[in-house]
Amino acid sequence: MSEQQNTKSKMVGKQSLMFQNPPIILASASIAGKKESEGPLGTLFDEIEEDPLLGKKTWEEAESELMRKAALKVLEKAGLASRDIRYLIGGDLLGQLIATSFGIGELEIPLLGIYGACSTMGEAMTLGSILVEGGFADRILAITSSHFAGAEKQFRTPLDYGNQRPYSASWTVTGSGAVIIADSSFAPKGNEAQIIIKGVTIGKIVDYGLKDSMNMGAAMAPAAFETIKQNFEDFGVDPSYYDKIITGDLGYVGKQILIDLLKEKNFDISANHMDCGIEIFDQDNQDTHAGGSGCGCSAITFSSYILKQLREGTWKRVLFMPTGALLSQVSFNEGNSVPGIAHAVIVERR
């Protein structure tokens, strides 16, 4: 590879990458909980788990099981065995990624564990695309999960305490979403539309000093703002370049902050912005307050609804940007802020 290719072709602007040979999304799978199945996207998930414990003894084991099932499902849908996957890139919200470690161990796929809070699916798809496009892997499995009860226990208070939830609080999605990212040579032959990953914008940590663990939307919105703005600058585009600009889980509070922050920079995304946390639940009837959140929220929304819209041609190009609040019970209890991060992936129908 020549020096020119190294320094000019793939790196775009300050934080973005444009792929020369864009990888494709070969298959996707989504496993969701009961509450998610009762929401607006309920009919689109591959499998619904009625039992929040999935037959296990702990919330953490239940989340591992969600991830295990999502990984097996996406392999099944792609007609592949685990040995056909070169590397698995995944993560979850729990300390030391225990949902992932215990969920995907039996697959025996070499693992790159990642953590970006609820932005993790964006990071997994980013790294997956990089590995495939650079010739480091033929097929990558990218996966994340979250579980409402496990997340409340980890980050706030166990459900048994009956803690009250303010309207700014989001509802962590119980679910796991997975995609297989592959070299374009693996595209099925025929006239079927291909879904490609065209480029990415890797986010920075952005910390406006917010300290409220019950308002993740406000903590993440500044990071979402910075990554979207950088995406526009790096690629020289404006909001109209995308049919949809899709954030992970800003919810109703964060969505408005994001739109306002971008308006100050003369970018108006109000017409084509969508948030997975808003789409996944029915705010009026599901008592989910600010909306859905968690690693699983954007992952199952992408694996079901968003990919469906792209496959059917309703949308041609979207900016998919899972958003993460780097919340930890330890730093929170020590009085620290909640920094945010967001990674954006350009997904296109071809």
Place this chain on the structure above:
Amino acid sequence: MSEQQNTKSKMVGKQSLMFQNPPIILASASIAGKKESEGPLGTLFDEIEEDPLLGKKTWEEAESELMRKAALKVLEKAGLASRDIRYLIGGDLLGQLIATSFGIGELEIPLLGIYGACSTMGEAMTLGSILVEGGFADRILAITSSHFAGAEKQFRTPLDYGNQRPYSASWTVTGSGAVIIADSSFAPKGNEAQIIIKGVTIGKIVDYGLKDSMNMGAAMAPAAFETIKQNFEDFGVDPSYYDKIITGDLGYVGKQILIDLLKEKNFDISANHMDCGIEIFDQDNQDTHAGGSGCGCSAITFSSYILKQLREGTWKRVLFMPTGALLSQVSFNEGNSVPGIAHAVIVERR
């Protein structure tokens, strides 16, 4: 990039990668605690922190400060500013990577957060090399940290409890190590030897069912065994290919298990094996029992001692393999095992 390159050249065997245009290690830095400075490698670290709190109020903030200092030091040694680094790849042992989030935020470098327990430096260098070699970045900063007091609080019991430590227990290193991985075109001109990253072997989760949080060496040894064996198979080499085979922090207990497991497969690494956890402390005089451990252990040993031996030509080629025990206080308290993982990096003097 042709299809042939994509599928044949870089992917080697089942789990490994061989780089066509190997990236170089441009600079390294190590910040270590007082106890580490009193060990056999004490004179090699760039900076010593006498105060275990580094002037902060909590162990977690102290660890963030270690990481901040290591990042600034490696930039200073390379003569670079943070804007010269395309992406930062880093992680630590704490839940939700808070040492990293709060440590490197002010640098404003786009972040890919990773978690692989004490194997994290191997994962960071692996991904950093991939991004540079594939033309996705010109310069990457790879960094990890750990802190003895923070790790005891997170994983076992706070120091104030005066818990007794069995001889199989390791001592988490207080320190942060960082390297800058760059495209070979950035190599300083002249006769100086270059240190290159030639290839990697990405590890799987390996779980032999061990449940003792006071015996991390035994939990990690099977993962180390699997990755080394795979490295030999994928590259078609035997132990003599490397001047040193360097594990992260198996300690005295894990080292013997690893050597025994490999002997059963007819690989004898006893003559050229070295473990960072054994090198970093003086077992007889420092009361560190099985040896050093933690994300920082292999990172500061690599950034100081190992790179020095390569630069001076004492060694020409090493297999550097940080080893991780995927321990979490939650899964541990729920009675689960401690799975292991290990990622290997081939580092060569050229």
